Amino acid sequence: MKTRYIIPLLAITLLFSNTIFSNTISEKDPEKDRVIIYVLKNILSRYHYVQKELNDDFSEHVYNTFIDGLDPSKRYFTQEDLKEFSQFKYQIDNQLKDTKIDFYKLVYNRFLKKLGTAKNNYRSLLTHSFNYKKNEVIDVDYEKIPFAKNESELIDYWRKQLKLSILSRIEDAENQQKEKLKKDKAFKKKTFSELEKEARKEVLKNMNELYERIDELENSDWYSTFLNSIVSGFGPHTTYMSPRIKSRFDQEMSGKLEGIGARLQKKGIYTHIVELISGGPAWKQGELEPDDIILKVAQGDAEPLDIVGMRLDDAIKFIKGKKGTVVRLTVKKKIDGSTKIIPITRDVVELDETFVKSSIVEKNGKKYGVIDLPRFYIDFNDLSRRDAAKDMEKEIERLKSENVKGLIVDLRDNGGGSLKTAIEIGGLFIKKGPIVQVKYRDEEPVIKNDTDSKIQWNGPLVVMVNEFSASASEIFAAAMQDYKRGVIIGGKQTYGKGTVQNVLPINRFYEQYPSDLGALKMTIQKFYRINGGSTQIEGVYSDISLPTRYSYMKFGERDLDGALPWDKVQQAKYSALNSYSNYRDVVYSSQQRVLGDEKFNKINEYAKWLKKNQEERVYSLNYNAYKKESKVKVKEAEQFKDIFKFDSNLTFNSPKYELNLFSKDTVLKEKRIVWHKNLKKDIYLNEALNVLSELKMSKNYTIVKQ
Structure with missing residues (x-):
């Protein structure tokens, strides 16, 4: 990856230094904002996976995305403002070509003015009580409702939003009073007027705190929003990172x-x-x-x-x-x-919550290991330090020393990370061979192999996923599925992020610039499974699908604007492993068990109910009507209150090496106690253990040709 960019980076650096920067380098205070724009558009046009023409459609995307980014809840701008902004709606592409930011300046300066007006609006509105008997509603589907026609209608938008917040607090307070009265008959209830006044005071406090945080933001923060409006036109995972955000990203990646x-x-x-x-x-x-x-x-x-x-x-x-x-x-x-x-x-x-951890559980007289991998972490600045692959190898060895008979690798909520570590972890479970294919724009796919013939674990393997398992998680899960090395269990399908991003420091393209310009996280490749199919959009379909609360929600890569499409390339040369003698029987048995399980059926009903509520975005602002609507939802929710209450009656323990640490690290001990309690109550993990305990390794462990 690194060597690929040496020549292009040098070429583009020389190109830039011979153009606009020759006029700005000697200036005491160069126009930093214009510099970043110029560099970004050139990097994107040359190296992004998607070739994008800067045209009127692109201009419209930037226009809408930036305005929505500043005002997602329709609290600041009116249609009168938009009429003025619209002069740039189809001109932003031309401005970007000329490295101009007139659109940004107009909208940003208007936004600052509107922030001051907003403070006056909510403070004024909250000085007196609202009419809670008035029959009116509020639609909180802000993506669909129009901007207010004028300032007068905008104030009414504010009034309704504040009123909804107050209604919610009054209802909560009344419910708390009812509970206290049940326990203490002498408890003195407050009147509606008193509760309303307290609710208004609390809303005012929250709004003041919100705007204190907003006031702390600087021009660079809002400019980052504008830059991301531009780069997002190339795809949903292409982002500009300010120096501060880049620092946080490095921290998360390295743990x-x-x-x-x-x-x-x-x-x-x-x-x-x-x-x-x-x-x-x-x-x-x-x-x-x-x-x-x-x-x-x-x-x-x-x-x-x-x-x-x-x-x-x-x-x-x-x-x-x-x-x-x-x-x-x-x-x-x-x-x-x-x-x-x-x-x-x-x-x-x-940050220990970033790193691999494991637990041992006994089921039917046999020990099994559960490995939680929250992220495919690595420190690219110091490859000698710990990373996910090294830690996984070490953790498996420790579990083997305690004679576990099977492994569960838990990738739920794992959003990805380093492709390098995903390939190396995949190699811990096979002898050698391809793990993933990656493809640059207009080039043939490159097969990434595990070249180490050592197998760290050759016993039964179950991989747990959910709708939040993405990117590198999907690469590992797909490889285990294609090799038939492990059983994939979880939500219907994973997130579906089949693209590769590289982080490029912007100063690398203009080394003379005195301050940090931030970085660009840019899509440069697509992932493909070794069977040829992309993980983009489709993700990985579980061998055993379990209902979750997200089963019917709009969720995943397929629901993102501008997401790259699914496609396929030629299959890599690999051979599936005949790992299990009873694979089909175990999968079928689990599917039947889930279909007949009352808890899982109830979770499926709950998922449908959540989907229905997600689509209901209109609320009454008449307090009596609001309470009636709320009571209906509370009553509906009541039937689902215990659906995730579960006890496997299994005992989870830390491996021996970790037990020795507890005497010195009581915080670690407490964290593990909480984790093990949660594992015991985890209905999904329980079914994964059922599957793991039933899997039988093939005596021949032969290879089946694809």
């Missing part, structure tokens, strides 16, 4: 960061500690606690910087830092309100 190991949250003007990451520097230091407030930050022995009122992202920049450096935090302690200076030496912090 680690350098800092103090604490999760922070902005509450009002203060930065609060939400959680300490187990094993991190703050956790080891021992003085920082959840709900403590950070008032000041000092680097080593330098003067402290007051961060009260500072936006959270900026505060985090000062608190994070390189491994081995010291940060001194001036903290207001929750426990007694005292102020204390706490020095912490920063270190690499590993």
Whole structure:
């Protein structure tokens, strides 16, 4: 991947430096926004998987996407504004060619003005009570309702949205009062007027907090929205990442960061500690606690910087830092309100929820291993560090040492990650051979092989998926299905993201630029199974389909605007494994068990009910009518309240190596206790274990030619 881009990157860098940048390099303050636009359009036109003409259709896409991105709930712009904006509706493509951003400037400046008007609107509206006897409705399907005709109608939009929020709170408060009255006959109920006043006050508080966060956003944040309106025209997974977002992306991919190991949250003007990451520097230091407030930050022995009122992202920049450096935090302690200076030496912090973990369960006298893989993680900046493939290999070895007879690999909610690790993990279950095919624009597909003949696990294998299993998860599941190496069980089909994105730092194309321009995550390839079919749109269909709450929802790649279509290429040369002597019998047995299971049938009914509710977007704003509608829905929901209540009566335990860690790491122990309780109550995992326990490896383990 890296070598492929050396020559084109050099060529495009020279091209850029000989054009507009020759006029801006000497300037003290180059037009950064225009620079990014110019670079983006050239990268996209040259390297994106889809060739896209910048024409009127593209212009219309940017126009609609940017306006919707700023105002998704129709709270700011009116049709009068849109009439003025529309002068650019079919001109944005021409402006982009000339590296102009007049459309952005007009809409953005109008948006800032509208934000100020919005604050006045909601504050004014919430100073007095609404008419809750009036027969009127609100449609919250904001994709379909038109923008307000004028400012007067816009205020009415605001009134209805605020009124709906208040109605919901009043109803909740009345229900809470009824419950308290059941327990305490002496409890004094508040009047409707009192509850309404409190609800209005709470809505005002929430709105003020929302706009405090909005006020913290800068031009660069809104400009990122505009840039994403442009790049999304090439596909739903092509995005511009600002330097801050790129940093978060790297952190998620590697599962680690350098800092103090604490999760922070902005509450009002203060930065609060939400959680300490187990094993991190703050956790080891021992003085920082959840709900403590950070008032000041000092680097080593330098003067402290007051961060009260500072936006959270900026505060985090000062608190994070390189491994081995010291940060001194001036903290207001929750426990007694005292102020204390706490020095912490920063270190690499590993986010354990990102990493592989396993559990052992005994069923019918045999042990089975459950491996949870939340992401195909890797640190591209340091390939010597841990990654998903290395951790999986190690975890399987540990489970083998405890004599497990079968493995479940849980990929539910795994949105993907590194293709490299997906290929290597696939190789842990086969001797060698193709795992996936990848294809660049206008080129023949390239087959990616597992070249290591070692098999880490040659016993029964079940792979769990759901509608959120995507990308690299689908590559692994598809390979196991095509080789007939494992049984795929879960939702009807996985997400269906069969495209490959590469992250390109924009400064690589213009190295002279003094500040960080961010990065472009761009679709450069498509995935294809070794059987030739794409995972795009279709995803992977489960061998054993289990009903889920999402079974009838509009969900997945197939429901995204601009998603690439499904297609196929030539099948790779591979041989399916005759792994199981009773594969068809086990699958059929499970299907019959699910069809006859009362719980699964109820979940299927629940999924249909959710779909129906998803399509009902109109609410009454007459309080009595609102309560009647709500009661009907509550009554309908009542029949589903216990559908996910389940107890397998199985006991899940950590592998032995992890038990030895618990004496030193009580946080890890508590997390595993919670996880194991959830596994015990997991009806989907229970059926996966049923399947696993029934699978019998073929005595010959022969190879069947395709």
